[in-house]
Amino acid sequence: MDTKTVTKTTPKRSTTLMRLLKFVVGTYKAPFIMAVIAIIISAAAAVEGSLFLQRLIDDYIVPLTKQKSPNFTPLLQAILIMAAIYLVGVIATFVFTQTMAILGQRLQKKIRDDMFTHMQSLPIIYFDQNDYGDVMSRYTNDVDTLMQMISQSIPQFLNSVFMLIFVISGMISLSPMLTLVTLVIFLLSIGIVRTLTTRSSHYFKEQQKQLGKVNGFVEEMLNGLKVVKVFSHEPAVKKEFDEYNDVYQYDSAKANAYATMLFPIMGNVGNVLYVLIAIFGGIVAINGWSVLTLGSIAAFLQLSRSFSQPISQISQQLNSIVLALAGAERIFQLQDSPIEVDDGQVTIVPAADGTGNNWNWQVPQTDGSVKQVPVEGRIVFDHVNFGYLPGQTVLHDINVSVEPGQKVALVGQTGAGKTTISSMLNRFYEINSGTITYDGIDIRQIRKDDLRHSMAIVLQSTNLFSTSVRENIRYGRLSATDDEVEKAAELAHAEDFINDLSQGYATQIDGDGSDLSQGQRQLLAIARANVADTPVMILDEATSSIDTRTERMVQAGMDNLMKGRTTFVIAHRLSTIANSDLILVIDHGHIIEQGNHQQLIAKHGEYYQLYTGKKSLN
């Protein structure tokens, strides 16, 4: 894959918001529409309640004060109507908060599901370029803030917007002149809010980014804890952590400083507004410039309270929305990262002999027919060039021809390109030029899944999962029976140590098998590859020293694994490769010598120097 396509671009916040809304509405249209309707009803009920105050005072209370024997029944009825209006508001509020909370939960699950599915299709290069901690942070912090925004900030924001619209309409109906005064003060406060939200949004974004870095750093340090301790790097690590943490704290403090400034400002704008309206309303009424009754002044004052409240709500929610949008951007970035391209048409199927031991490639032909090619394990590299990054070539003109069942050893100094050559086979990365054929078929024509099905890998560092020993072995082929799992373990020479475990095959592995020895982990990995029973194997020999008995077992397990298969061994010890059919000596991404042991010794070249100890591998 072209690495350039992984380059990140930062979309605009408005684009992210639109995309998010589209996603929410598109996924749960009916509940979302229901919530919006409830939001509108709730806002309308609140405003209607305030407006009703005018009628209550002017039409019921004031006339009562002028009656000699007051009749309170109409007043009681009016109060009941007002209570009913508020009750409708309360029910509507309950409906929208509940709906949005449920919707938020569902969306959270869906987003995590989508992210996980997408993540599994991403090419390895994505993970070369992104910290694990940073990716994890998208699953946790970013999804959490996003969910909070959907379930709380957006409904409250919409509620406030509708409140504002209804309040302004109500105010105009009471007194256009007082409304004008209110609006002037409102515009002033908007200016202040905008300045503050722009500033805080910048720091909120930085804060999320920095949090990703802090998480990434902690993850890395947890993984490398032993190395840190062995080299007494604790002070240096702490210092570096402090630096990340300081920047995080700085961004967080700045973001919150601006955000919290909004609170008192908005609160006081409301008070100032209240006083100004009371004075101005009084002057207008006394001078008779406008028909202002006692009821309308009281209702207007009440509305002015409800006017500043949604503004401060809007500004507050805007902050949460901005913060969540920064997270949404990072989630979308992951979801937009191009997935592995797979144009392969060739698939692998069991051969018709019914034994289940043989497989065929199914190669579609141009005339629509399908050609069956036996899977044998013949691998040919033809003028292959490759680099992980543009402009940097790691493998130079690799030419190798491997017959089915041959054992190929790759030797060379560290960083020579041995692992890289093996990574080309299963298409973890795409070659820049040249071709690699597998039983005469260009591997780019083979579906990646099928290609990877046909080869197993035993890496130096074995990944074990938190499940039983049995299931860890079965990971090689999920359809394997218990018998097959145990046979594979026997062949791998892993049986003895498994039987010594407290519950044998049922023993649970925890924490990536950290309570097993390096050799035992390798034996499990060999058993796993055995159970996969593939025609091609890639074995990366362990570099770390394991005790001689286990090493002998690992070697014997590997020898069993290699029988009858094409095997690529990344060798770190020359003692284990003398019986290889083909030895590739690699130097700075070039194959500088190839042949069998006798041929290379007779050549008196690099291999001879290494073998006779005149040069060392490290």
Ligand SMILES: Nc1ncnc2c1ncn2[C@@H]1O[C@H](COP(=O)(O)OP(=O)(O)OP(=O)(O)O)[C@@H](O)[C@H]1O
């Ligand atoms: N994911 C990657 N991104 C960029 N460069 C890489 C990546 N992996 C390896 N390289 C570089 O490619 C070159 C070959 O690395 P490779 O891992 O193939 O060497 P190796 O011979 O297997 O070494 P070792 O014996 O230490 O495992 C090195 O210079 C290495 O720095």
